[in-house]
Amino acid sequence: MSNKNQGQQQGKPKKTAIRFTREADFPQWYQEVIKEADMAENSGVRGCMVIKPWGFGIWENLQRRLDKRIRETGHENCYFPLFIPLELIEKEAAHVEGFAKEMAVVTHHRLVAKDGKLEPAGELESPLVVRPTSETMIGESFAKWIRSYRDLPVMINQWANVVRWEMRPRLFLRTSEFLWQEGHTAHATEQEARDETATMLEEYRALAEDWLAIPVIPGEKSESERFPGAVETHTIEAMMQDGKALQAGTSHYLGQNFAHAADIKFQDKDGGESYCHTTSWGVSTRMIGAMIMTHGDDDGLRVPPTIAPHQVVILPIARDEDAAARVLPAADELAEKLKNYVAFGDVVRVHVDKRDMNTGEKRWSWIKKGAPIIVELGPRDLDEGSVMVTKRTRIHDKTSQKVEAFVPTITEQLVLIQYALFDEATAYRDARIKTDIADFDAFKTYFENEDVHTAGFVRAYWCETAESEESLKDLGVTIRCLPYDQPEDPGVCVITGAPATKQAIFAKAY
RNA sequence: CGGGGGGUGGCGCAGUCUGGUAGCGCAUCUGGUUUGGGACCAGAGGGUCGCAGGUUCGAAUCCUGUCCCCCCGACCA
Numbered sequence: 372m373s374n375k376n377q378g379q380q381q382g383k384p385k386k387t388a389i390r391f392t393r394e395a396d397f398p399q400w401y402q403e404v405i406k407e408a409d410m411a412e413n414s415g416v417r418g419c420m421v422i423k424p425w426g427f428g429i430w431e432n433l434q435r436r437l438d439k440r441i442r443e444t445g446h447e448n449c450y451f452p453l454f455i456p457l458e459l460i461e462k463e464a465a466h467v468e469g470f471a472k473e474m475a476v477v478t479h480h481r482l483v484a485k486d487g488k489l490e491p492a493g494e495l496e497s498p499l500v501v502r503p504t505s506e507t508m509i510g511e512s513f514a515k516w517i518r519s520y521r522d523l524p525v526m527i528n529q530w531a532n533v534v535r536w537e538m539r540p541r542l543f544l545r546t547s548e549f550l551w552q553e554g555h556t557a558h559a560t561e562q563e564a565r566d567e568t569a570t571m572l573e574e575y576r577a578l579a580e581d582w583l584a585i586p587v588i589p590g591e592k593s594e595s596e597r598f599p600g601a602v603e604t605h606t607i608e609a610m611m612q613d614g615k616a617l618q619a620g621t622s623h624y625l626g627q628n629f630a631h632a633a634d635i636k637f638q639d640k641d642g643g644e645s646y647c648h649t650t651s652w653g654v655s656t657r658m659i660g661a662m663i664m665t666h667g668d669d670d671g672l673r674v675p676p677t678i679a680p681h682q683v684v685i686l687p688i689a690r691d692e693d694a695a696a697r698v699l700p701a702a703d704e705l706a707e708k709l710k711n712y713v714a715f716g717d718v719v720r721v722h723v724d725k726r727d728m729n730t731g732e733k734r735w736s737w738i739k740k741g742a743p744i745i746v747e748l749g750p751r752d753l754d755e756g757s758v759m760v761t762k763r764t765r766i767h768d769k770t771s772q773k774v775e776a777f778v779p780t781i782t783e784q785l786v787l788i789q790y791a792l793f794d795e796a797t798a799y800r801d802a803r804i805k806t807d808i809a810d811f812d813a814f815k816t817y818f819e820n821e822d823v824h825t826a827g828f829v830r831a832y833w834c835e836t837a838e839s840e841e842s843l844k845d846l847g848v849t850i851r852c853l854p855y856d857q858p859e860d861p862g863v864c865v866i867t868g869a870p871a872t873k874q875a876i877f878a879k880a881y
Numbered sequence: 882c883g884g885g886g887g888g889u890g891g892c893g894c895a896g897u898c899u900g901g902u903a904g905c906g907c908a909u910c911u912g913g914u915u916u917g918g919g920a921c922c923a924g925a926g927g928g929u930c931g932c933a934g935g936u937u938c939g940a941a942u943c944c945u946g947u948c949c950c951c952c953c954g955a956c957c958a
Contacts, residue, residue, distance in 0.1 A: 388919085390893090398952070406892095417949065472882095473957070504958090538882065538956055545957065598958095618958065655958050690916050731919045749917055759917070769918085847954085881957095 388670035407739040408672040418540030418547030428680030454499035463632040469599020475501040510633030543660035551655035557647040564648035568624040571652040575620035584793035590852030602626035611664035614826025616878040622652035671739030676785040681722035688749030803827025833875035834864035851876040
């Protein structure tokens with residue numbers, strides 16, 4: 372048995388690679404993972420973060436895959452302005468109301484020097500809102516673009532930053548400015564728009580589960596949780612390791628609400644005039660927060676191989692010049708060999724870490740960053756024709772593998788890590804979905820007494836009334852969604868005891 | 882936005898109550914010894930204490946304002 376604390380001869384012994392454990396303090400642990408993995412940091416601007424290469428690389432890999440799927444499902448990328456005229460966003464009543472509190476507003480367009488300082492001057496006649504989302508702006512364009520049924524459907528997407536002046540920012544989960552994609556489509560018929568909404572939610576489910584290894588529950592939002600202005604909002608809900616829910620992506624059927632507001636209409640075959648049915652859907656950098664809180668452990672981040680900026684990190688071990696002369700070229704050579712293989716549709720991403728620092732420290736830095744496979748290559752390995760392999764899923768089990776066995780199986784090893792992460796997360800989540808809560812007393816007892824060991828979701832029948840939902844408020848519990856897979860038989864509402872036909876997921880949420 | 886806690890070399894902190902011009906550990910740099918699970922010894926560099934103003938002979942310490950961070954709550958992707 373090796374002792375991972377061996378190097379800690381002085382000072383406080385460390386049991387884990389990072390300072391906080393999930394159990395002791397989940398919020399602190401979350402921040403510590405981000406810091407130790409060198410993913411992002413706060414900036415001097417409230418609620419706005421600097422995304423560092425390891426965090427941004429993860430985002431880019433997620434983005435690359437999703438962008439591909441967005442194109443494959445018939446959409447095209449566009450770009451719309453960051454600023455929205457105030458009078459434009461006022462057009463859809465429910466929409467404004469929903470976003471009013473969190474909109475940043477530009478009121479001036481110029482600065483003048485005064486007493487050595489710069490002061491805003493040139494007040495705008497009409498203020499501009501920094502987009503919190505682009506339904507209104509894109510709706511304006513749709514109205515111009517669409518004349519005839521032959522122009523439909525219009526299916527576009529944009530990768531952009533948006534601003535929502537949130538009260539309580541948290542890195543990746545809720546930043547004032549965040550990166551996302553927003554898809555916007557306009558259709559001739561309700562059915563087509565509803566199908567689009569469902570198609571994109573399924574894309575999000577696949578992105579979360581197949582790509583990020585995050586198990587999610589797809590379903591429909593209750594009325595109170597709907598996107599402002601939407602007829603229906605569909606969501607994928609994930610469970611974090613503290614048992615809280617995180618909405619990881621949404622797809623909205625907007626009906627004709629925005630079409631009426633922006634006058635998006637077309638002439639049909641009969642010459643009649645109709646309003647379009649529109650949709651919108653988005654996922655954001657919040658997904659990275661979901662990944663951290665799904666896969667991270669007390670030694671830091673664990674990145675699914677699909678999106679890891681480096682899937683394999685090679686650590687050349689050289690104690691002197693002579694060893695370096697042998698080991699460094701060998702490490703490069705190994706990297707080149709690995710690059711002949713493809714995993715998840717891309718050439719295996721290999722990095723040789725040649726930084727001049729202690730090997731143990733170097734190794735821990737990659738463990739904290741969550742690189743899926745760490746390969747140590749030293750003179751001894753060279754003599755034996757082998758490599759020392761650590762998988763991030765089992766950091767205390769180093770195995771020596773022959774190079775000719777290791778290299779050709781790299782794809783398989785990465786895939787197995789991917790599956791292991793998904794299976795582990797799924798087992799964790801499923802064990803924390805309670806389905807045996809009989810009545811509201813038991814429900815309250817559960818949510819009042821939950822802690823980091825027991826917290827989770829309750830799945831139970833719900834009568835779908837706003838009043839019953841209101842009574843959850845004091846508990847801090849919300850209805851996350853009505854899952855698509857529903858039992859055939861009706862039951863009774865866990866809150867009111869009234870007859871109910873559908874089950875809902877109840878949870879505390881981010 | 883309400884309640885609570887904070888901002889002191891890169892990181893983590895002490896010092897603040899009882900003003901006297903900054904200290905510890907880690908990290909960094911140099912030299913040496915080391916090196917396959919977060920090395921050791923010696924030496925060195927680095928901060929004016931979030932920012933602005935005030936009180937004072939003198940402010941990290943007191944007062945006012947302000948910005949930012951963390952936790953809980955309400956709000957939200």
